[in-house]
Amino acid sequence: MPRQRPPRKKACNNCTKSKVRCNLEKPACSRCRSTGRTCEYARHAPPEEGSFVEDARASYSGSAFYATPRFNAVTAVPIPVPSTPTPSSTTWSPRRDGPRVDLRAVDLVPSANAEDIRDRWLRPYILPPLGQEEIPKVYHPFTLQYISRIFSTYPRGMLQDRDAPPIIHRSQIDGNEMPRALAHCYTLVRMWEQAVPGSELMVMETLEKEMERLVEEHLEHDYELLSAFQAYLIYAIMLYFSPRGTSRVTDQMMITLMEMAFRTARNGLFSAAELAHTRPTWESWIVVAAKRRTILAMYLFSSVYNADRRRPNFVAEELRGVYAPGNKALWEAEDRATWNREYDRYLSRWADGMLEISELWRSVETGSVEHRERIERWVQATDAFGMMLFGVCVHIHGC
Numbered sequence: 001m002p003r004q005r006p007p008r009k010k011a012c013n014n015c016t017k018s019k020v021r022c023n024l025e026k027p028a029c030s031r032c033r034s035t036g037r038t039c040e041y042a043r044h045a046p047p048e049e050g051s052f053v054e055d056a057r058a059s060y061s062g063s064a065f066y067a068t069p070r071f072n073a074v075t076a077v078p079i080p081v082p083s084t085p086t087p088s089s090t091t092w093s094p095r096r097d098g099p100r101v102d103l104r105a106v107d108l109v110p111s112a113n114a115e116d117i118r119d120r121w122l123r124p125y126i127l128p129p130l131g132q133e134e135i136p137k138v139y140h141p142f143t144l145q146y147i148s149r150i151f152s153t154y155p156r157g158m159l160q161d162r163d164a165p166p167i168i169h170r171s172q173i174d175g176n177e178m179p180r181a182l183a184h185c186y187t188l189v190r191m192w193e194q195a196v197p198g199s200e201l202m203v204m205e206t207l208e209k210e211m212e213r214l215v216e217e218h219l220e221h222d223y224e225l226l227s228a229f230q231a232y233l234i235y236a237i238m239l240y241f242s243p244r245g246t247s248r249v250t251d252q253m254m255i256t257l258m259e260m261a262f263r264t265a266r267n268g269l270f271s272a273a274e275l276a277h278t279r280p281t282w283e284s285w286i287v288v289a290a291k292r293r294t295i296l297a298m299y300l301f302s303s304v305y306n307a308d309r310r311r312p313n314f315v316a317e318e319l320r321g322v323y324a325p326g327n328k329a330l331w332e333a334e335d336r337a338t339w340n341r342e343y344d345r346y347l348s349r350w351a352d353g354m355l356e357i358s359e360l361w362r363s364v365e366t367g368s369v370e371h372r373e374r375i376e377r378w379v380q381a382t383d384a385f386g387m388m389l390f391g392v393c394v395h396i397h398g399c
Contacts, residue, residue, distance in 0.1 A: 013040050101171050103223045106284040108268025116318035118262030136312035143395040144307050147300050152241040158189045166385035167294045169286045179227035211235050222267040229260040230294050261295050279343050282336050293325045320358040326386020360393035
């Protein structure tokens with residue numbers, strides 16, 4: 001242990017001994033002059049090496065933004081780490097005893113119309129409408145604010161110990177080898193949320209470089225494509241809803257999001273067992289549920305982006321038939337046995353067919369007794385993400 005420095009003394013020896021205030025005048029303070037005493041000041045030992053660090057550490061004591069830099073092998077830039085973890089900023093660590101699932105072993109049905117997702121953002125400008133004339137959706141400013149406020153919490157929530165936004169399933173980060181795209185994402189989120197003042201621009205540039213790397217990376221496996229898509233969407237949310245200045249999200253980033261959504265959807269948005277109305281494997285359900293959530297979140301994000309730029313938004317007809325996500329018991333199941341039990345209940349509860357996202361849009365059935373019963377049945381079991389979808393759809397379409 002290093003030798004402790006002696007406390008600093010500013011008063012002269014006589015004033016220090018008498019425990020009175022010293023005016024620090026030299027060569028003699030006023031009190032010593034009035035009493036006729038010899039005024040002497042103590043000589044201080046030279047400061048130890050590293051004392052400036054100790055002084056800085058003391059001045060930032062208790063601050064969540066004080067950090068001792070450590071370096072990431074990928075980005076090679078300082079990553080701030082809070083010196084004292086707080087409930088809102090704890091160090092993430094995977095659960096080694098978490099659920100053991102292999103998310104690369106799934107049974108999905110490829111989607112035939114995935115290209116329509118890729119073309120969604122540009123379709124109103126360069127392509128004909130899908131089946132019928134498309135009428136722009138009208139978002140109330142408060143609805144857009146509602147979406148924005150929820151999305152802005154996603155990155156900050158990732159600082160919680162072993163927590164994830166509702167588009168990333170817990171098993172993707174617990175008890176498994178985390179995909180590189182998500183591992184980088186969690187690291188960059190910590191950099192972003194805990195950046196030392198003055199380093200914000202450096203963090204933004206690092207984040208944008210990671211987005212470029214994700215675009216250039218040639219991924220083939222379905223689960224890796226999903227993880228890259230999730231990470232890219234989180235980065236876009238961080239850049240767009242940042243309180244640190246003007247949004248840095250561009251049209252090209254939005255086109256890239258649609259391309260990633262297409263690649264993810266192309267490999268399947270349903271498991272084979274789901275379409276047969278039987279129980280799929282836990283792994284297959286986790287992947288398709290995360291896909292559906294991420295794609296729907298991307299559509300809501302693009303709605304905010306378009307509205308801010310006075311561009312039209314349209315109903316996502318290409319997603320008609322996709323199951324509405326949000327079953328809380330299934331999404332939050334801690335183990336396979338619990339999930340199997342909850343899914344059997346889910347099947348019996350929806351013997352008349354799973355609720356589709358298009359049932360939350362306006363149609364000829366809107367307002368009917370049967371339609372209301374199905375929506376209420378879904379709302380009773382949904383989680384926060386499902387309630388966000390429900391709230392937005394009610395504001396736009398009614399129910």
